[in-house]
Structure formats: structure tokens, C-alpha cells
Amino acid sequence: MTGASRWRRIAARFRPHRRAVLLAVTLMAVSVGLSAGSQLLLRRLIDEALPRHDVTAVGWLCGGMLAAGVIGTLASVGQTALTHRTGLRVVRDLRADLYDRVQRRPLGFFTENSTAEVQARLVSDMGGISEILTSTGQSVVFAALGLIAGFAVMLALNWPLALISIGLALLLNLANNVLARRGRVLARQRQDGVGEMMRVVGEDLSLSGIVLGRTLGRQEWQRDRFGTVSERIGDLSYRQRMVGTNAWALSAVTFACLPPAVYWLSGTVFPGLTLGTVVVIATLQLRLSGPIQQLLQLSTTVQSAGAMVDRVFDYLDAPATVEPAGPVTPGPVPALRVRGVGYTYRNRRALHDVDLEIPAGSFVLIAGATGSGKSTLALALAGLLPPGEGVIEVAGSGPADERRLRELVTLVPQESVLFNASLRENLMLARPGATAAELAAATSAAALDELVARLPDGLDTTVGERGYQLSGGERQRLAVARGLLAPRGVIVLDEATSALDPATADRVVRGVVDHAGGRTVVMIAHRIPALHAGDRVVLLDGGRVRESGTHEELMALGGAYAAMGVRRDSVAPATAAGR
Structure with missing residues (x-):
């Protein structure tokens, strides 16, 4: 210049x-x-x-x-x-x-x-x-x-x-x-x-x-x-x-x-x-x-x-390609379809021709080894990473751009992002007008209610710089509770329970599904949580969908998913919510 x-x-x-x-x-x-x-x-x-x-x-x-x-x-x-x-x-x-x-x-x-x-x-x-x-x-x-x-x-x-x-x-x-x-x-x-x-x-x-x-x-x-x-x-x-x-x-x-x-x-x-x-x-x-x-x-x-x-x-002067998401209004929970999605980072190919159905109100587990493309797919579903190839469709509305996806989907990442403020302020970032009952329901679903009860100032306790006054698992559960408060029809949990022991992780997953109230839950995890009949499982391998189906179908198939060592009895009875 x-x-x-x-x-x-x-x-x-x-x-x-x-x-x-x-x-x-x-x-x-x-x-x-x-x-x-x-x-x-x-x-x-x-x-x-x-x-x-x-x-x-x-x-x-x-x-x-x-x-x-x-x-x-x-x-x-x-x-x-x-x-x-x-x-x-x-x-x-x-x-x-x-x-x-x-x-x-x-x-x-x-x-x-x-x-x-x-x-x-x-x-x-x-x-x-x-x-x-x-x-x-x-x-x-x-x-x-x-x-x-x-x-x-x-x-x-x-x-x-x-x-x-x-x-x-x-x-x-x-x-x-x-x-x-x-x-x-x-x-x-x-x-x-x-x-x-x-x-x-x-x-x-x-x-x-x-x-x-x-x-x-x-x-x-x-x-x-x-x-x-x-x-x-x-x-x-x-x-x-x-x-x-x-x-x-x-x-x-x-x-x-x-x-x-x-x-x-x-x-x-x-x-x-x-x-x-x-x-x-x-x-x-x-x-x-x-x-x-x-x-x-x-x-x-x-x-x-x-x-x-x-x-x-x-x-x-640099291009600003990300438009702010518009106001979220209550509506029917959307079904999502991933069609031929691919993505390449500067030095590697992360996703290859991914096709995926995510029915409205369903629970979908996306599993796979490290580097299989799970987090990249999560970013694409949440409208944070535009696919290099293919499209993500909203049933009844056709292809959705990144802004539309951000209006429909909220992402809870593995690394919890917390501000040096109180638990309440961190939670209300997702819903500024949340009532005390809504905050209590979200913290209970994320198995955080016992911690809140022990804290001297309850939800008004400050979490410290980047939330480091909490343990890693507590930070993750706080982030999950915040994600549940976000008024979005689809919740994507990307390794959001990785710092939790298996029993607590299963409790959080059950709480999330029960609290979701008919919303779609997409969970990305290395460790397979307790599943219910009808829950869908997608196995990624090298950025491709290698297997897809219910837990029972994939175990019967005897393929890569079954070889992961998942027990057949990990399927729990269906809940009253329909899982």
C-alpha cells in the first residue's frame, strides 16, 4: 500500500x-x-x-x-x-x-x-x-x-x-x-x-x-x-x-x-x-x-x-467469509444428510466422499481411530468448516450453507473453552435468559449438580483462567451443560466426555439424551458408551465411512466395529424417551 x-x-x-x-x-x-x-x-x-x-x-x-x-x-x-x-x-x-x-x-x-x-x-x-x-x-x-x-x-x-x-x-x-x-x-x-x-x-x-x-x-x-x-x-x-x-x-x-x-x-x-x-x-x-x-x-x-x-x-482487506448466524427460532428438529463430503487440509486429506444420514431426534455415534476424520466431520456438521466437496442438506430445505448449519447445530468440543467468570456466566453464554430451573436441569443432565452443591458460592463460583480451577472432567461437563442450553436442534459432542471415567461418561450421555427432549444428538468418541436399540453407529476409517448401522447390525456383521472389542451387552434397554 x-x-x-x-x-x-x-x-x-x-x-x-x-x-x-x-x-x-x-x-x-x-x-x-x-x-x-x-x-x-x-x-x-x-x-x-x-x-x-x-x-x-x-x-x-x-x-x-x-x-x-x-x-x-x-x-x-x-x-x-x-x-x-x-x-x-x-x-x-x-x-x-x-x-x-x-x-x-x-x-x-x-x-x-x-x-x-x-x-x-x-x-x-x-x-x-x-x-x-x-x-x-x-x-x-x-x-x-x-x-x-x-x-x-x-x-x-x-x-x-x-x-x-x-x-x-x-x-x-x-x-x-x-x-x-x-x-x-x-x-x-x-x-x-x-x-x-x-x-x-x-x-x-x-x-x-x-x-x-x-x-x-x-x-x-x-x-x-x-x-x-x-x-x-x-x-x-x-x-x-x-x-x-x-x-x-x-x-x-x-x-x-x-x-x-x-x-x-x-x-x-x-x-x-x-x-x-x-x-x-x-x-x-x-x-x-x-x-x-x-x-x-x-x-x-x-x-x-x-x-x-x-x-x-x-x-x-482480507476476505471475511463467515457470516454471523441469525436468530434461532423454535421449530421442528431437522434431519441432516451428508452427501459426498470431502475436505483437504493443507498437508493431508481428512474426509473422502462421506455419505451419512442423521434422522431427526436420533442418537448417532461416530467412532474411529485417531486421525480418521471424526473432528473434521464434526466441524463441518456445525457449520464451522465449509466442505471442500459435497454438501450437507437439511431435509426439506436442500443444501445448507455454513450460516444455516450454525443456526441448527451446536458443537461441544473436546477442549472446553471457558472464560474467567462464574459457572453461571459461562452457562448463560449459551442462553442469556436462562431461568434457574433451566440451569439446574442442564447441570443435572451433565452430572454437574453435585459439584455445584459442594461449591461455597454454587453457580456463582468463579472458574479461573480458562477454567483451570476445575478439573478436566468438570470443565468438560460444564461445557456439555452449556451446549444443552443452546437453543439448537442438533447437539454434536466431539470427545466431550474423554476426561471422564466410564461410569460418569455413561451417566452424562444418558443425561444428555434425556435432556435433549427429542433433539438430535451426534456423539464422537473413541470409547463406546452404553447404546440403546435403534441408535446408529458410523465407523470412520481414513476419512471414509467404513461401516454404518445399528450396534446390533454391526456386531452381527463381524467387521471393523466388532473388532474394536465392543461388548454385545453394551446395548441398554430403550428409555421412555424412545431410545
């Missing part, structure tokens, strides 16, 4: 706030104009009022300078408030758009990019952009207006000296651009390093990272890894700051020579200048050196911030 297009896109974000921007710029112009006007009053004070000892003129001129200073300060305060409020609103909207775009990226994006990298763009990069759009942006406009006003006054007083000053500013700008380009490259490298550091910290200083490092005796390696990344960021930061310092030093040395040059020119080349004119020109030269040096430094800052803007727009 070129510099012009980058800042054009940022400028477009200010269009809804153009009135506030116009008012802020007007207040800046008033402040700068009054400051420049006070210099003309100073010239008259030195050349006319003071030599004549005109007390009245001195009073009026000093009063005018005082009024200009007070009014200019008030205008500056007003524009600062407008600038910061408007800039922060633009940043808020930009950050929200970035969050929304990342949230709608396909699952592959999250497997290829670390969470820390996403956080770096949402927090660190957006923080840098916020600084540019508020304080830095205000300083740039102020300095530019100050230069324009100062040069205008100098042109009015002595145009040759004004042209010399303008030429000097242009030469300094050319020299600074060379340094600014280098600073931008270093800034992008530094921001990439910050993302890497956040990834390392997220991995090594999380609870799981601490446990891993201590149990494997790799704490020193973790510390060295962090130190390497930190040292790289420090080196890039030093080089980036030195680029800015060199630009400042170049302008500082140049402007140190200006006052003597003005006095020499006034005494030799332009001997007709009045004392007031000489003093005002020398004062303006010194006062202009500040905005020029500020613009040179800010130019480096803005160029460096361009790297952050590019990183943010890299995400904003």
Missing part, C-alpha cells in the same frame, strides 16, 4: 466527523493567526511605541498581545478537546471493524496465525494509530499552520529572507524523507517483533506453559527464548530512535546558525531593515525552527506509524 492511499483511507474514516474536524482546524488557525499577529504588534512596539515613549500606544499594543495570547490559548484548548474526541471515536470504530473482520475469518486463519499476533494488531498497532490520529495529528496540523503563518509574516517583512527560510525547510524535508523511509522499515520490523514477543509470552507464561516448562525442566530455554526476542526488539527500537535523533540533530544544527545569519544579513545585505523588523524576523526564525523540527520528527513518526496502518489494513 502506498503512503498516499494509506492516509487517504484513514482520512475517509473522518468523513462522518467532518464538522468536528473543520471546527478543530478553524480553532487551530485562529490560535496560530493570533500568535503570528502578535509578532506584528511586537514590531510596532519596538519601532514606534518604545522609541517615542508613547505610553498609550505601549498600553494598547501590550494589551493586544495579551489578548491574542489568551484567546489563542482558549482556542488551542478547544481544538485539543475536539481533536482527541474525534480521533478516539475514529480509532474506536476502526478497532471494532478490525475485531469484526478477524471474528469472521475462516477457521484456517486461526490455525495459521497465533493469538498473540492478532492481539498485537488489535492492541499495539491500534494504540500507535490512536496516538497518530490524536496527539500526533494535532501536532502536525498545528506545526504546518504555524509554518504557513510564520512564512506569511516574513514575506510581508522581507521576502528574500523568507525565501531563504522556505528553501532551507525544503532541503531539510528532503534529507528527512531519506531517514523517514528507513524508520518506517524498522518500525514494521519492530511491530512484527512485538507480535512475536506476545506469542512467546502467551505460550510460556500461561498456566499450561508454566506447567510444561517446569515438568520438562525447560524454564531456562523459555527464558532464553524470551530474551532473544526482547533483545531483537530492543535493537530495532534503538535503531528506529536513532533515525529520529539524526533527523532532529540535522535540523537543530541548521537552526542554531539562523539567528547569527539573520543579524549578519541585516547588517550587510539588507541594511535598511528597522530594528523591530530584524528582531521579529530573528524571533520568527527561532519560532519556526520548532515547527520545522517538530514536523521533521513527526514525519519519522508518521512514516513509522504507516507500518502499523499497513498491518491493520492487511487484516481489514
